[in-house]
Amino acid sequence: MKAWVIGNWKQNPAASQDVDTLLESLLTAIDDGAKASTELSNSHCNLMVAPSCIHLAAVSTRLKGTPILCAAQNISAHSASTGAYTGDCSAQQVADTGAMWTLLGHSERRQYHQESNECLLQKMTHALAQELGVVLCIGETQTQYDANQTLEVIDGQxxxxxxxxxxxxxxxxxxxxRLIIAYEPVWAIGxxxxxxxxxxxxxxxxxxxxVAGFxxxxxxxxxxYGGSVNADNADSFAADSMINGALVGGASLKAESFLAIANAFSRAST
Structure with missing residues (x-):
């Protein structure tokens, strides 16, 4: 199974110039690696980044034809296309930028926007209808972990x-x-x-x-796996056959650390 390493940029970077700099750093490092015949030259690892919505179109356009895919961080639950939903971006609008995937159910969306399973079902339906792949994020809080409720919480999600x-x-x-699951213990994120x-x-x-039972x-x-994944611990996660890649937060904002994680999973998948 080919691994995936996905960078969730969250509400970063602030400026378009910084986005351009990050993209150029990533693409230059990948190109240099290919010339040097390093791990990513014959990659066993899919790469993807999820910028904030304001930068989605520009990032998707820049990454077209490169080894890096582009994803949205969220889509509207209200409509797959258009409507009177101020502030929302629909699955159709996301797909029109050239993005091919969307993150859904991230713990920050569940926490700050009270997203329920009913809401996420609508979002998944809209995403798949517009031929977007879905990265479904799940995970338990510190309180739930301490109470040994991890599996119960995950089953519900x-x-x-x-x-x-x-x-x-x-x-x-x-x-x-068209579906990837990202397990992110809330207590380990950042x-x-x-x-x-x-x-x-x-x-x-x-x-x-x-899931196989469904x-x-x-x-x-x-x-x-997601939750404080970095260049130092990536090899240990990549070595386990049950862990098919990483959803990376802060470490995805620097090309060196993001690609170090990708290299770890690429080596483990050979």
């Missing part, structure tokens, strides 16, 4: 996939190519706290088994 399949059973055959590889591996195994076609689900 994964149920949105089951609900989608109930509504659209015909989508099952293609969903494994905190420097990191669960052990063994903990993450067991949780990923549970996720894969649970449909036979989902028995090889790609599951990424």
């Amino acid at each position: 994964l149920s949105v996939i089951k609900d989608l399949l109930v509504q659209q059973p015909d989508i099952a055959a293609s969903l494994s190519d 905190t420097g706290k990191v669960p052990t590889v063994t903990e993450v591996s067991k949780t990923h195994q549970h996720i894969k088994q649970t 449909a036979d076609s989902l028995n090889e689900m790609t599951v990424l």
Whole structure:
């Protein structure tokens, strides 16, 4: 299985010039690596970045024809196309920029915008209708982790996939190519706290088994880990076969650290 390393830029960078600088750094490093025949020259790792909506069109245009894909950080739950929804960007509008994926269900969206499973079901439906792939983020809080509720919480969050399949059973055959799950313990995002590889591996195994139970076609689900992933710990996560890549936050804002993580997963996938 080919690994994925996805950079979630969140509300960064502020200026278009800084976005351009980051993109050029990434593309130059990849080009230099190809010339030097390093890991990313024959990559076993898909690369993707998710800029904020204001920069989405420019980033998508710049990355066209390069090894890096582009994703939105969110889409509207209200409409797949257009409507009187001030401040929202629809799946159709995102697809029109050239982006091919969208993140959904990130813990910051769940926390700050109270996104429910019902909301996420609408967003997934709209995304898939516009041929956008979905990176579905799931994970437990510190309180839930301390109470040994991790798997219970995850099962509740994964149920949105089951609900989608109930509504659209015909989508099952293609969903494994259009859906990625990112397990991000909320308590590990940006905190420097990191669960052990063994903990993450067991949780990923549970996720894969649970999703496979929804449909036979989902028995090889790609599951990424996110939460304080950096260049120093990437090799240990990449070495575990249950961990198919990483959703990277702060470390994705510097080309060197982002590509170091990608190189770790590329080496492990060879």
